[in-house]
Amino acid sequence: MKQIVIISGKGGTGKTSLSAALATMGEPLTVADCDVDAANLHLLLQPSDQSRQSFSTGAKAVIDQQLCTQCGACMDACRFDAIRYQDDRYTISETSCDGCRLCMRICPPDAISMVERNGSYWASGTFRNGWMVHARLAPGEENSGKLVNVVREQSRLLSEERGMETILIDGPPGTGCPAISAMSGVDLALLITEPSHSGFHDLKRVKQLTDGFGIPSVVVINKYDLNEQVSNEIGAWCRSEHLPLIGRIPFEPAVVEAMLQCRTVVEWAPRSVAAREIAAIHRQIFKS
Amino acid sequence: MKIAIASGKGGTGKTFVSTNLFWVASLRGIDCVLADCDAEEPNVAEFITGEEEQVEEVSQQVPVINPEKCTFCGKCYDYCSYNAILYLPERRMIQVLPDLCHDCGACSYACQAGAITEHPKLLGKVKHAAYGSGQQLVEGRAEVGVYSPVPVITRAIREAGNRELVLLDSPPGISCPFIATVDRADYVVLVSEPTPFGLHDLKLSVATVRQLGKPFGVVVNRAGLGDDAIYRWIEQEGIPLLLEIPFDREIARIYAGGGLPSAVDDSYREMFSRLLTQIIQQRAS
Numbered sequence: 338m339k340q341i342v343i344i345s346g347k348g349g350t351g352k353t354s355l356s357a358a359l360a361t362m363g364e365p366l367t368v369a370d371c372d373v374d375a376a377n378l379h380l381l382l383q384p385s386d387q388s389r390q391s392f393s394t395g396a397k398a399v400i401d402q403q404l405c406t407q408c409g410a411c412m413d414a415c416r417f418d419a420i421r422y423q424d425d426r427y428t429i430s431e432t433s434c435d436g437c438r439l440c441m442r443i444c445p446p447d448a449i450s451m452v453e454r455n456g457s458y459w460a461s462g463t464f465r466n467g468w469m470v471h472a473r474l475a476p477g478e479e480n481s482g483k484l485v486n487v488v489r490e491q492s493r494l495l496s497e498e499r500g501m502e503t504i505l506i507d508g509p510p511g512t513g514c515p516a517i518s519a520m521s522g523v524d525l526a527l528l529i530t531e532p533s534h535s536g537f538h539d540l541k542r543v544k545q546l547t548d549g550f551g552i553p554s555v556v557v558i559n560k561y562d563l564n565e566q567v568s569n570e571i572g573a574w575c576r577s578e579h580l581p582l583i584g585r586i587p588f589e590p591a592v593v594e595a596m597l598q599c600r601t602v603v604e605w606a607p608r609s610v611a612a613r614e615i616a617a618i619h620r621q622i623f624k625s
Numbered sequence: 626m627k628i629a630i631a632s633g634k635g636g637t638g639k640t641f642v643s644t645n646l647f648w649v650a651s652l653r654g655i656d657c658v659l660a661d662c663d664a665e666e667p668n669v670a671e672f673i674t675g676e677e678e679q680v681e682e683v684s685q686q687v688p689v690i691n692p693e694k695c696t697f698c699g700k701c702y703d704y705c706s707y708n709a710i711l712y713l714p715e716r717r718m719i720q721v722l723p724d725l726c727h728d729c730g731a732c733s734y735a736c737q738a739g740a741i742t743e744h745p746k747l748l749g750k751v752k753h754a755a756y757g758s759g760q761q762l763v764e765g766r767a768e769v770g771v772y773s774p775v776p777v778i779t780r781a782i783r784e785a786g787n788r789e790l791v792l793l794d795s796p797p798g799i800s801c802p803f804i805a806t807v808d809r810a811d812y813v814v815l816v817s818e819p820t821p822f823g824l825h826d827l828k829l830s831v832a833t834v835r836q837l838g839k840p841f842g843v844v845v846n847r848a849g850l851g852d853d854a855i856y857r858w859i860e861q862e863g864i865p866l867l868l869e870i871p872f873d874r875e876i877a878r879i880y881a882g883g884g885l886p887s888a889v890d891d892s893y894r895e896m897f898s899r900l901l902t903q904i905i906q907q908r909a910s
Contacts, residue, residue: 439730511802512767534882548768568859597821
């Protein structure tokens, strides 16, 4: 089984549009939307979900005011500044609580309990060229890296079960926990960037990450003609880093039009320059 | 007053709006600081740099277990909610996995044998730079591969202090890094774009910001590039539309090259100046 992740560091460089386009070309495969904070791939691939399961993002501590003796031990112990004393009572901020349970363990009158947060879910089903696993993190919940791991694991199981030989992963932005979870153990990382100082800067950081994990990487510049000078700088950097630059996708109205129709550009405008460039990228990454 | 510039989707123009707002605020002589809270991918410095004043390291405490003193009772392992302790009592093996540790202190509390000591681990840096006539830039920058940028973000916001205007360039998403930034703001500017992706993610960020109980408004970037579904939704929800920034290829080219449109084009300067006034008024109402 071959696993390919599309990742960028910077958001908005075209990870999802490219993932969707590649997913609809060639042999059937499994796609995994690992941007669980802002999952958009389902908008273009419109999967029919066959199963959906809720996911616990962990637990948050809550104080029972009836039992609380106001000793303040919890506030002293909490390292997340989640416990406040206000209006003659101790309360725990849901957004600051990290779910470590220390306050619950030390509370002398046992006034603190943990409440599970189950608002998030993951789902799997079919789309027009294979299988898809995606997820939705409930607003404000934590542990998106853990949910990414679940999406990865489910796509692997599904692929084994259904005989899919490729998993294509639409990654999250950033270089932290969700990005690490999305790329661990993959066979190839496709780094997609745009010709801006910020895109270039973030490409370098994400390259540090793939290097750290020893993942072979290739680069695609999206909207390369928005600033050809920066595109050339990125190209020169790729050469010096021995990173294959396998595609340069132009900024074309057809790409936005396709998105408005909730289609991929290769389906909506197969003759556009962008679609043909993506077809060439597909050939490069799927050549054995 | 703290204003967070945020979005669920990445690449909608958070840094574009933050840097231009900071620029016009500086022109007006407002006592202002721009804090780059997108610590996984800080980009403000690609557009505005000041005179670097100081750099502080942000670290967390990571426990180390001394096997000589350890009694292999397993209490620290039971107390850890993050699976950060590898415990194999039959082989008399115990070890902390630093990447999984959240620095909660539960294991230190649990240990009765005095076998756990805590040592700092570098998470990132917070940089200060002076700018213009007393304005300031603060940047939170997490080390690549650090699991959570939240401690770096929290420190950057604390260092930004309480000035007349504190602009927080927020990380994308709707989870911990986003919450850590937006939860400390008095007002939130959500930047989106008129595409199905933009609208879908805007709905998620609106749900999150409402849950936090923060007042907010929307800036539509790259107006004219997509369709009008986002405007219909904003109107239906009664959300203030603070500004539309038209898509302009030339402006995109300037910004991509590290230039600030407000600095080179009068119409952009006026646009962001209007936005600043709008935000201040919205905040007041």
